[in-house]
Amino acid sequence: MSAYLPLAVPLYGPDFAADPGSVYARLRAFGPVAPVEVSPGVCGHLVTDRDAALGVLNNTDVWSKDPRGWESGLPEDSPVRPMMGWRPNALFNDGAEHRRYRSVITDSFARIESHDLRRQVGEIADGLIQDFASTGEVDLVGQYARPLPLMLFNAMFGMPPEDGPRLVSALGGMFDSTPETATKANADFGQYMTELIGLKAERRGDDLTSWFMDHPAGLGPEELIHQVVLTMAAGQEPTTNLISNSLSRMLSNPDYYSSLSNGAFTARDAVTDVLRHEPPMANYSAHFPRRNVQIGSTWIPADSLVLISYHAANTAPDSEQAGERTDGGAHLAWSAGPHACPVKQPALLITITAIERLTSHLGDLELAVPRSQLQWRPGPFHRALASLPARFGPITPQKTGVTPWSSSPSSSTPPAETSTESPLSSANAGPQPGSYSPAT
Ligand code: HEM
Structure with a gap:
């Protein structure tokens, strides 16, 4: 049931995307929970207070x-269905069912060695950088942060590298597209999944799909597809946003900019900053009370929609003071409770490796427009840049995939300090791209 709430504040559209902070300030005036509209006619409540959020996320008897x-x-064609409609996967189930699905994902990721993951991310990052390195300009969302996690998932789930671009255009095409492109992207993704499952049913490999298939939870064919799709879909959007939101901060802040080569503020600092102040998933964790329940002075009817605002909870005026601690303060960017992100450490490794790889090759990278003029993609759930235009002194791989790289002869810009380093030698020298100790 999607009750109409007369005072509901819209979370879609350009105003919210341009300035979510002022919308959260307005919502906080309602108390710990406020009425919101996530899509025209689809209303619910948004929890903006950290303690109230933890109460919802941890109390499975009520929620x-x-x-x-x-x-x-909900109408069949409601645009929120893809994000909120039930499926037999970890995200939309409770109790033993949830634990069974989730164990498939956590046990399989636990088999991945950090150094293998770092190497895979490095190779994919280098391939993407080579595609634009000689041009001197790039949209770091469309040409780097968005394709990178999908190319990586293509490899991690065991598809050959040449199928990576198919996954990028299929899953990537589901965002920001016309209904026609979305329908085509959906069909292409279906075809990709059929081929993936067929390939692994025939011959297992050292990959996530094979481990999901052979997991003692014994997933049925439909359940298998749903855990694969959930993992790819849940991983794609926030990882893209974590990479690009962090890069946008690093490239617009001289403390980071001047430190790209000398390391006073690290990529990890930028990531921690984003997790706290601009979480990649802004509002999600859809919950439904099993009975009528009260939060603050607001009564929430059973079976109605309640979302958690990680962004508002993290940036509440009182928690901002706690955030002055050197660890960046506690935050809810990964959610909390039994459904908190199960892939936090690998996601951090992927993000930090991707950022360090880019900035080590393109040491003079700078934003092409001021950060204040960047466009944010509308939508209630994410904090996502529409694009991140940047420029740099061009470098040219002498032969694709092979070192060394040199500054482009056509470039009038002096080569960046690191630009003559080869991807391999830079990976082997000094602080390694992706070298970090796990954050919390
Ligand atoms: C490799 C990348 C990632 C993968 C594969 C992944 C996977 C998942 C999965 C499978 C879930 C559902 C868990 C469950 O319901 O038990 C989940 C939840 C979640 N993830 Fe991640 N994730 C990734 C990266 C991220 C990043 C970068 C963020 C943001 C910092 C993030 C934030 C969250 C949040 C907030 C939830 C809770 C969603 C909810 O309960 O509605 N994830 N993730």
Whole structure:
């Protein structure tokens, strides 16, 4: 059921995307929870207070992740269905069912060695950088942060490298596209999944799909597809945003800019800053109360939609003071409770490796427009840049995939300090791209 709430504040559209902070300030005036509209006609409540959020995320007796009671009132073609409609996967189930699905994902990721993951990310990053390195300009969202996690998932799930671009255009095409492109992207993704499952059913490999298939949880064919799709879909958007939001901060702040080569403020500092002040998923963790329940002075009807605002909870005026601590303060960017992100450490490794790889090759990278003029993609759930235009002194791989790189002869810009280093030699010298100790 999607009750209409007369005072509901819209979380879609350009105003929210341009200045979410002022919308959260308005929402906080309602108390710990406020009425919101996530899409025209689809209303619910948004928790903006950190303690109230933890109360929802941890109390499974009262709160369910199963949307079926609520979504029966949602139009079939509602744009929020892809993010909120029930499926047999970890995200939309409770209790033993949830633990079973989740164990497939956590146990399989636990088999991945950090150094292998770092190497894979490095190779994919280098391939993407080589595609634009000689041009001197790049959209770091469209040409780097968005394709990188998908190319990586293509490899991690065991598809040959040449299928990576198919996954990028299929899953990537589902964002920001016209209905026609979205329909085509959906069909292409279906085809990709059929081929992936077929390939691994025939011959297992050292990859996530094979480990999901052979996991003792014994997933059925439909359940298998849903855990693969969930992992790819849940990983794609926030990782893209974590990379690009962090890069946008690093490239617009002289403390980071001047430190790209000398390391006073690190990529990890930027990532920690983003997790706290601009979390890649801004509002999500859809929950549904099993009975009528009160938060603050607001009564929330059973089976109605309640979302958690990680962004508002992290940036509440009182928690901002706690955030002055050197660890950046506690934050909810990964959510909390039984459904908190199960892939936090690998996601950090991927993000930091991707950023360090880029900045080590393109040491003079700078934003092409001031950060204040960057466009943010509308939508209630994410904090996502539409694009991140940047420029740098061009470098040219002498032969694709082979070292060394040199500054482009056509370039009038002096080569960056690191630009003559080869991807391999730079990976082997000094602080390694992706070398970090796990953050919390
Ligand atoms: C390799 C990249 C990633 C993968 C594969 C991944 C996977 C997942 C999965 C499978 C879940 C559902 C867990 C469950 O319901 O038990 C989840 C939840 C979540 N993830 Fe991640 N994730 C990734 C990166 C990130 C990043 C970068 C962020 C943001 C900092 C993030 C934030 C979250 C949040 C907030 C939830 C809770 C969503 C909810 O309960 O509605 N994830 N993730």
